[in-house]
Every structure is written in C-alpha cells, then in structure tokens.
Amino acid sequence: MTNVAVVHRPAESRWEAMSGEEVVGHLSYDTIGSTVDLHHTLVDPAHRNKGVADKLVEEAVREIRAEKMHLRPTCSYVRAWMEQHPEHQDLLEPSLLPEDQDEAGQGESAKDEAGPAQPSS
Secondary structure (H helix, E strand, O other), X not given: OOOOEEEEEHHHOEXXXXXXXXXXXXXXXXXXXXXXXXXXXXEOHHHOOOOHHHHHHHHHHHHHHHOOOEEEEOOHHHHHHHHHOHHHHHHEOHHHOHHHHHHOOOHHHHHHHHOXXXXXX
C-alpha cells in the first residue's frame, strides 16, 4: 500500500490522497441535504493498485458516519466497495436500502442487470 494521507477539503467537495505534497488521488462528492453523493474516484496511474482508492473511500465513510449523514454511491468504485463492506449498508440513503428496493419491485433483478462490480484502486 502506498503511504498516503487522506485530507478532506470541504471547499472543493472532495477528499484528497496526499503523498507528501503531491495529490495522488481524490474522491469528489456533492452534498444534498443529509446525503453525500460520492460520484467520482480518481487515482494517478502511478499509484493505482496500491490501496489509494480504498483509503479514500474508507475515510469518506468514516466521516459520513461521524456526521450522521447518508451516502449515495454514484461512483462505480464506491458502489463496489459498499457491496464488499456490508457493515456500512446502514449509511446508504434510505431509497437505496435493499429492503426499500424490494418493496419498490427493484430487488434482485436490478442488481442482476448491473452485473458484478469490482473495485480497482
């Protein structure tokens, strides 16, 4: 794993992965009421597959939980990460919870259409 520090920059609506003074990745978001829409993860090619994206999502989830907000995983990496970390499902905005999707008739078939997602750092 690359030795990076994750810094939250609310004015830019993003978390940044820093290697020294260099930004090597970021996770951008929008805040809509009490929901944080995590919509884009980007890691510099030289730092990919070293756990940088994972650290960005972990820090974002930690802060979202601390602020008692909900999460919308618009980014495909974040969506796959959330699927691999069911202990954080309670953070999903209510309309994205599996039981709400089942009630709306979207349950398993919606997941099957999307296919399996795999996070890649």
